[in-house]
Amino acid sequence: MRMPLDELLIAISLAAYTLGAIALLLYFFSRDERQRKAGAALAIAGCASQFAQLIVRFETTHVWPLLNLYGSLSLFAAMSVAIYLVFAYRYKLWFAGGFVLALAAIFLAYGVTWYEGTMPPVPSLQSYWAKIHVPIVVSSYAAFLVAFVFSALYLFKYYAERAVEKSGDRGAFSAWLAALPSLPQLDVVVYRAVAVGLPLISVGIITGAMWAKEAWGAYWQWDPKETAALFSWIIYLAYMHLHTRHAWRGLRTSWVGVIGFLSIIFCYLGVNIWISGLHSYKV
């Protein structure tokens, strides 16, 4: 039996992300240019294949493909890789790609487990807002994933440097660590990723409120999804305020970046899967 084209494209993306993650993780440790080029090519191929899959799915089913976890996780993975690619190209940050691609592959594979076939959308989702609100919110999550990876790398480098300093080791590990971007550079990258995500999630919350007004008559109903998104928004707002303080910039804001992404995962998956509400669109 032949595999449908959209499923084939997802399989290609998954394979490309997995292989790309391996190549870029090897590059992270070895700094071998061939691995970087292979990893970057696979990331681009996987991302292109995913966007093609979303288009094919829309064309064949005529149902907006982002209205369930399968579709939205697919866009989440694709946007994470796309935003990472822009950052990597713009700021020469290919070394972090292995982590982004690995996370993208995990989320995409998890999304595939929710695939139940094509379903017509429920009445509340039959709105032009679905084409505006969902991609914006999912893109903001993707930007926060990139911010999370660089926050984690900041923390890794910070604590590794301290350990090296304490032990007095000046060996290969120390030299490898020094070749990573400096802590201020990593902090600026996190800031720039949050600066992409925060306006997007703000627009997402606002467009969601406008949609809710049209569908249910009220901007805000204190639905678990709305409040979880508000919680994440507050965390990133706190990040931006803390980042204005020199003493808090860097280590502490990186921890906020990590906590912020955990809140995003709770908002995105936790609320959809475990807590029932107006946004329980799983399949």
Add this chain to the structure above:
Amino acid sequence: MTLLREAYAEFVRTFGNVLFAVSLFVVWGLLTLVGVVVDQGQDPSQYFQSYAAPVARAILRLNFDNVYHSPWYVGIVALILLSLAVCTFKRVIPARLPPLRPVSVEKMPLHATFETQGDAATVRRRLADLLTARGWRMRDRVFGGIEWSFADKDEWARRGVLVAHAGFVIIAAGTTLYWARGFSGEMAVVKGTTAQVERTGALVRLDDFAYKIAPIMTKSGMVYQPIDYVSNVTVTGSDGVPKQMTVRVNHPIDVDGTLYYQSSYGFAMRFALSRYGRPDTALAGRTLLEGDSFEIPGTSQSVVYERFAPTIDKQSGMPTADPRVNNPAVVLSLTQGGSSLGEALVPVGGSVDLGNGWRLTAQNYALYSGFQYRRDPGVPLVGIGAFVLLAGLIVSFYFLPARLYLRVTELGPGRCEVGAAATTVKGYDVFESEFRGLMVALNPVT
């Protein structure tokens, strides 16, 4: 007076502190999270069922069962708005790049020095031309006989935070306008009947209601997906002219500035009560909606119409998940003093013995449509506020007000040294790569 002045100074110092604002965000965030984790608006007994008794008591005492309307939540939002106002006047409005003064170039974190060809005037002109072409505003000043050039970029963008804060205030004003002048409510209209909206006097008659269900076989079984809810109504507004309209989810109707939304549907039931075979008039002319109840005359027992079961499986006699009507029944419960005495599944057209000679017959059903109505004069303000907030966020994140200090010193005939330093309103690291690129552009030889 001094005490008052000191108290005011302390208030401004505390509420104008960014870390205080962040602390408020943390508390706000945690309270918001409580509302996500703890089910809101449940009956107190539900919390004792779901949590250990001390936790349930704490939830109820701290108003965590309705946290978003609790004094804590409203108070923290009020404190944030206060902090926002103080920060706006104390920090955001006065925030500006440093005054035009000479600096110790080498002591600034972002600095560079390079030699270049040409006399001082020519070099200054060359630098000014290049920076002006890139959008920098040039100003020259002489301090102690040394001529300094100052270049500013995107200085206007320092107002971004102010604009974002203004957006919040406008949104808050729009929301307040709704609380002061708007209203909302819900109503259920049974097919073929008319209901009146008290606040507006509008009449809404439900001519017809239909729902469409698509049975779809998925990988994990049959799913009955609702795909449409349609209410055909005749509405009579302030002009007294009946108008036929259609309400769907995402497609509200507007009657005299009040919007009507399709929010729910259900099955209204007519029941007949009898005792020892003689009809009783207690339920004559009454239509019950799901959740409604009535008392059995002369007893302290009540019957609750719990829910409608559209399809009963003929083999098992149990309700199925299919929401389409095919062999329907109703679920009734008998209660006394708030405690349930039992539940019964009664087919539509069938009856049930209630004891003491009482018998209840489920006669027939009619669909009803649930509408939410709302008049919100704050909508334009909230929309404008949201736009202003976003504009402020974009300006503050994507435009970086920066200052370049340039000192041109003649080293000899046709040779000059350029000392350059930079600062921004967001520190130095965020501008480092741009500064390095700028230095390369200013001195292509390097």
